[in-house]
Amino acid sequence: MLPFFSPWLTIRTFYRRAGIAGKCTNSAGTLSFTEIKAILDDPSSKASKVFDKESAVQIVTFDSNQWVSYDDHESFTAKIDYANSHCIGGYDDSLIISSESQSNWLTSISIY
Numbered sequence: 001m002l003p004f005f006s007p008w009l010t011i012r013t014f015y016r017r018a019g020i021a022g023k024c025t026n027s028a029g030t031l032s033f034t035e036i037k038a039i040l041d042d043p044s045s046k047a048s049k050v051f052d053k054e055s056a057v058q059i060v061t062f063d064s065n066q067w068v069s070y071d072d073h074e075s076f077t078a079k080i081d082y083a084n085s086h087c088i089g090g091y092d093d094s095l096i097i098s099s100e101s102q103s104n105w106l107t108s109i110s111i112y
Contacts, residue, residue: 019066036060036070051075056082 018029025032031039039045039062047062056078057069071079082088 019068031068031070033070033072036068039068053078 019031021028022031022035023038024035040047040049040060045062046064047060049058049060051057051074052059052069055069056075058072058075059067059069061067
Protein backbone atom coordinates (compact mmCIF):
# COMPACT_ATOMS: atom_id res chain seq x y z
CA MET A 1 0.00 0.00 0.00
CA LEU A 2 1.30 3.45 -0.90
CA PRO A 3 -0.07 6.11 1.49
CA PHE A 4 -1.40 9.51 0.44
CA PHE A 5 -2.07 10.78 3.95
CA SER A 6 0.83 11.14 6.35
CA PRO A 7 0.63 10.53 10.07
CA TRP A 8 2.80 12.97 11.95
CA LEU A 9 4.01 13.68 15.43
CA THR A 10 4.90 16.46 17.81
CA ILE A 11 8.33 15.73 19.22
CA ARG A 12 8.74 16.16 22.97
CA THR A 13 11.64 15.30 25.23
CA PHE A 14 9.97 12.31 26.93
CA TYR A 15 6.83 11.52 24.94
CA ARG A 16 5.12 11.79 21.55
CA ARG A 17 1.66 12.97 20.62
CA ALA A 18 -0.14 13.56 17.34
CA GLY A 19 0.99 16.59 15.35
CA ILE A 20 -1.17 19.71 15.25
CA ALA A 21 -4.18 19.57 12.92
CA GLY A 22 -3.62 20.51 9.28
CA LYS A 23 -5.57 23.44 7.81
CA CYS A 24 -7.33 21.24 5.22
CA THR A 25 -7.54 17.85 6.90
CA ASN A 26 -8.43 19.47 10.24
CA SER A 27 -7.33 16.31 12.04
CA ALA A 28 -4.49 16.08 14.56
CA GLY A 29 -1.76 13.79 13.29
CA THR A 30 -2.86 13.77 9.63
CA LEU A 31 -1.54 15.93 6.79
CA SER A 32 -2.38 15.81 3.11
CA PHE A 33 0.30 16.14 0.44
CA THR A 34 -0.98 19.67 -0.28
CA GLU A 35 -0.52 20.63 3.39
CA ILE A 36 3.00 19.18 3.43
CA LYS A 37 3.87 21.08 0.24
CA ALA A 38 2.56 24.32 1.80
CA ILE A 39 4.76 23.74 4.87
CA LEU A 40 7.80 23.17 2.65
CA ASP A 41 7.00 26.34 0.66
CA ASP A 42 6.56 28.50 3.80
CA PRO A 43 9.91 29.93 4.97
CA SER A 44 8.49 30.73 8.42
CA SER A 45 8.01 26.99 9.13
CA LYS A 46 11.80 26.50 8.90
CA ALA A 47 11.10 23.13 7.27
CA SER A 48 13.91 20.71 6.53
CA LYS A 49 13.38 17.77 4.13
CA VAL A 50 15.56 14.65 3.97
CA PHE A 51 15.12 11.50 1.85
CA ASP A 52 15.65 8.37 3.99
CA LYS A 53 17.00 5.80 1.52
CA GLU A 54 16.61 2.85 3.89
CA SER A 55 12.91 3.52 4.47
CA ALA A 56 12.33 5.10 1.05
CA VAL A 57 10.38 8.06 2.48
CA GLN A 58 10.75 11.81 2.63
CA ILE A 59 11.05 13.15 6.19
CA VAL A 60 10.21 16.75 7.03
CA THR A 61 10.84 18.52 10.33
CA PHE A 62 9.28 21.94 10.92
CA ASP A 63 8.05 24.47 13.51
CA SER A 64 10.83 23.32 15.90
CA ASN A 65 8.93 20.22 17.14
CA GLN A 66 6.88 18.77 14.25
CA TRP A 67 7.89 15.73 12.16
CA VAL A 68 6.18 14.06 9.20
CA SER A 69 7.13 11.40 6.65
CA TYR A 70 5.46 11.16 3.26
CA ASP A 71 5.84 9.83 -0.28
CA ASP A 72 6.62 11.81 -3.40
CA HIS A 73 7.91 10.89 -6.86
CA GLU A 74 11.39 10.03 -5.50
CA SER A 75 10.09 7.74 -2.75
CA PHE A 76 7.47 6.12 -5.00
CA THR A 77 10.17 5.42 -7.58
CA ALA A 78 12.39 3.82 -4.90
CA LYS A 79 9.50 1.65 -3.62
CA ILE A 80 8.41 0.57 -7.08
CA ASP A 81 12.02 -0.21 -8.05
CA TYR A 82 12.30 -2.31 -4.88
CA ALA A 83 9.06 -4.16 -5.68
CA ASN A 84 10.21 -4.83 -9.24
CA SER A 85 13.63 -6.07 -8.11
CA HIS A 86 11.95 -8.53 -5.70
CA CYS A 87 9.40 -9.80 -8.25
CA ILE A 88 6.46 -8.31 -6.37
CA GLY A 89 3.63 -8.50 -8.87
CA GLY A 90 1.85 -5.20 -8.26
CA TYR A 91 1.40 -2.07 -6.23
CA ASP A 92 -1.56 -0.37 -4.67
CA ASP A 93 -2.22 2.98 -3.07
CA SER A 94 -4.18 3.39 0.12
CA LEU A 95 -5.95 6.65 -0.71
CA ILE A 96 -5.97 9.35 -3.33
CA ILE A 97 -7.33 12.64 -2.07
CA SER A 98 -8.45 15.63 -4.04
CA SER A 99 -5.57 18.07 -4.32
CA GLU A 100 -3.59 20.13 -6.79
CA SER A 101 -0.98 17.38 -6.93
CA GLN A 102 -3.34 14.48 -7.66
CA SER A 103 -2.59 14.44 -11.38
CA ASN A 104 1.16 14.34 -10.63
CA TRP A 105 0.69 11.27 -8.39
CA LEU A 106 -1.40 9.50 -11.00
CA THR A 107 1.23 10.27 -13.64
CA SER A 108 4.06 8.99 -11.45
CA ILE A 109 2.20 5.75 -10.67
CA SER A 110 1.15 5.09 -14.26
CA ILE A 111 4.75 5.34 -15.54
CA TYR A 112 5.38 1.89 -14.09
